[in-house]
Amino acid sequence: MKKNNLLWIVILVFVAVLSIILSIMLGSVKISPADVFKSPIVLYIRLPRVIMAFITGAALSIVGLTFQSLLKNPLVDPYLIGVSSGASFGAALSFSxxxxxxxxxxxxxxxxxxxxxLFSAILAIAFSRKGKRISTTELVLAGVSMNMIFSSATVFLLYFFRRSSQGYSVWIFGSLSGVVWKDTVLPFLIFVLYLIFTYTQSVRLDAFSLGEDFAKIVGVETEFLKLTLFLSGVFLTATLVSKVGSIGFVGLVVPHIVRMLFGPSHKFSLLYAILVGGSFLVLVDLFSRIVAPPLEIPIGIVTSFVGVPVFLYIMKSGDER
Amino acid sequence: MIKLEGVFSGYNREPVLKDIYFEVEEGFVGVIGPNGAGKSTLLKTIASLVEVYEGALYINGKSVTDYKRKELSKILTLVSQDFFPIYDYTVRELVEMGRIAHQGFFPNWTKEDEEQVKIAINTLGIKYLERRRYSQISSGEKRLVMLARAIAQNVRIILVDELELHLDPKHKMVIASYLKKLSKMGIIILAVFHDIDLALSYSDRIIGVKEGRITFDLDVSSSNLREHLEKLYGVDFVEVNGNFGKRIFPFYK
Known part of the structure; x- marks a missing residue:
């Protein structure tokens, strides 16, 4: 690993640790550094929540990064192509x-x-496909349509079963409140497995992101790569969504920043995306808790406020596509 | 060894190539023909990127359908003319991608990988570009990078689509003569040309393609080459003899 990369990783690890510590100490109840490890609020409420925020941010970022390479399109993330809202409907259906x-x-x-x-993503991709090519504009439009349909279906479901719209915001905008240690186990395991697998495929994914013919020429089994990374990415997203609801734009913004700063090579960008994405969501969650206490703003609303301008910027700067 | 037996191939169930028979066992083979004749499709068919509807294609005596991608990529590579990356990798990273077929499931960069990448980069004289991003270099340099990637792949068959694309005369010569040297070392070179003089200067054998069919397949020294070229392109050609040997050029009026 080059010196430069190592230095950046050290800096980003430091930022991640700092954001986690900050997030544990701040909140509606302030906790002094001396009491951090004694306080039950920290151990049973804040720590699992912060860990879950980090895992969610990191996982959505690497799934976004991978999907952008698989679809050869920097405007894609699990939320925009409809995976999150479809998954969120599935989870809401289960609980109802x-x-x-x-x-x-x-x-x-x-x-x-x-x-x-999976159903939602397949529909979005099928609608935007023209022969072998997937049109960027149509993929985004189809993704938006899937989001509309599944978000509406989720709200309908909650009215129908509970005769009230209470709680729907968790599924539509995501929320980390109420996360306990038990909730973090499955997402963490799937995240680690996904990371290991994606990392072994990093060089092949590099080649794939440059075009399928190119990837085949240098010896990539493209069908295997597409299928495994897509299905496992949807599964990881679904696991997260079933715990914290649908959180948009993290998977779009973080890979974009990472690629801009450190280049597209997956060997490094996967690691950077974890550190940047994890810290980002920890800080966003902190913000959503402390900006208007005792109210909590759903986390997805904050990520949308950050994400939409970045999305528009990428769209505008990539006109030639 | 490349062998095509009655191959029909193309895109979206529409054959571009029709009933192609030919065999290459060694040497430098030039493929020429008018625009849209199916030359690129021919190379892509051999690289197994295009659907084959009828007939059979053999690489080293084995049907391509029996190859895994990875195995095939250790034998054969293609430098295509349509490579427009969305993500901006460095020159070094792109050349390193030539080693993917030689790697296991877990990425491990061996001494041999490093050696082959060095050879490729030094051979094409692009060491000074190594750290630059692909979008920041000229079209000619991009071409050299893609050739370096193919050389790093260390294969027995190299297919090059439009060898002279974006290259100045000196680089055309450097690359064509390097490929010629490889062909003498037992590597099969099959290259598409638009520059007929260049094609005839370096190839051992010339294949003419028109409307998806092979119209001739001749040794470059054949006496009737000029008539075949005239038929192929529908323009006149002149033959010039001098101490440089026999040269054939299109006669622009």
Whole structure:
């Protein structure tokens, strides 16, 4: 690893640790540094929440990075192509059914999220496909349509089952409140597995992002790469969504910043995306907690405020595509 | 060895190439023909990037359908003319991608990988570009980078689409003579040309393609080459003899 990269990684690890510490100490109850490890608020409420924020930010960022390479399109993320809102509908459906038919249905939420997330992404891609090519504009439009349909379906579902719209914002805009240690286990495991697998494929993914014919010529089994990275990316997103709802734009903004600063090579950009994405969501979550206490702004609203301008900027600067 | 037996191939169920038979066992083979004749499709067919509807294609005696991508990429590579990357890698990273077929499931960069990349970069004289990003170099330099990537791949068959694309006369000569040297070392070179003089200067054999069919397949020293060229392109050609040997040029009126 080159000196420069190592230095950056050290700086970013430092930023990540700092943002986690800050996020643990600040909140509606202020905790002094001396009491950090004694306070039950830290151990059972803030720490799992901050860890979950980091995992979610890191995971959405590497899934976004991977999808942008698979679709050869820097305007893509799991939220924009409809995976998140489909998954969010699947999870909401599970929990709604569980209210009437028992706990089993709540435990299958990650799988229901996977099925609907996959369904939504496949629809978006199918609608935007022209022969072998996927049109950027149409993919974004199809993704927006999927988001509309599944978000509306989610709200409908909650009205129908609960006769109120309470709680729908968790699924539409995401929320990390109420996360406990148990919730972090599955997302963490899937995240680590996904990272290891993607890392082994990093050089092949580099070649793939430059075109399928090019990748084939240098010896990449393109169909295997596409299928495995796509399905596992949808599964990781679905696992997260079933715990924290749908959080948009992280997977778009972070890979863009990382690529701009450090270049596109996945060997490094995957690591950078984890550190930047994790710290970013930890800080966004902190902001959403402390900006208007005791109210909490749903985290997805904050990420949209940051993400939409960046999205428009990328769209505008990439006119030649 | 490349062998095509009655191949029909193309895109979206529409054959571009029709009933192609030919065999290359060694040497430097030039492919020429008018625009849209199917020359690029021929190279892409051999590289197994295009659908084959009928007939059979063999590489080293084995049907291409029996190859895994990775195996095929250790034997054969293509330098195509349509490479427009969306993401901006460095020259060094692009040349390193030539080593993908030689790597295992877990990426491990061996001494041999490093050696082959060095050879490729030094051979094409692009060491000074190594750290530059692809978008920041000239079209001619881009071409050299893609050739370096192909050389780093260390294969037995190199297919080059429009060898002279974006190259100045000196670089045309350097590259064509380097490929010629490789062909003498037992590597098959199959290159598409628009520059007929260049094609005839370096190839051992010339294949003419028109409307998806092979119209002639001749040794470069054949006496009736001029008539075949005239038929192929529909323009007159002149033959010039001198102490440089026999040269054939299109006669622009």
């Amino acid at each position: 059914i569980a209210e009437s038919y028992g706990y089993f249905w709540a435990s299958v939420a990650p799988y229901m999220a996977f099925v609907f997330g």
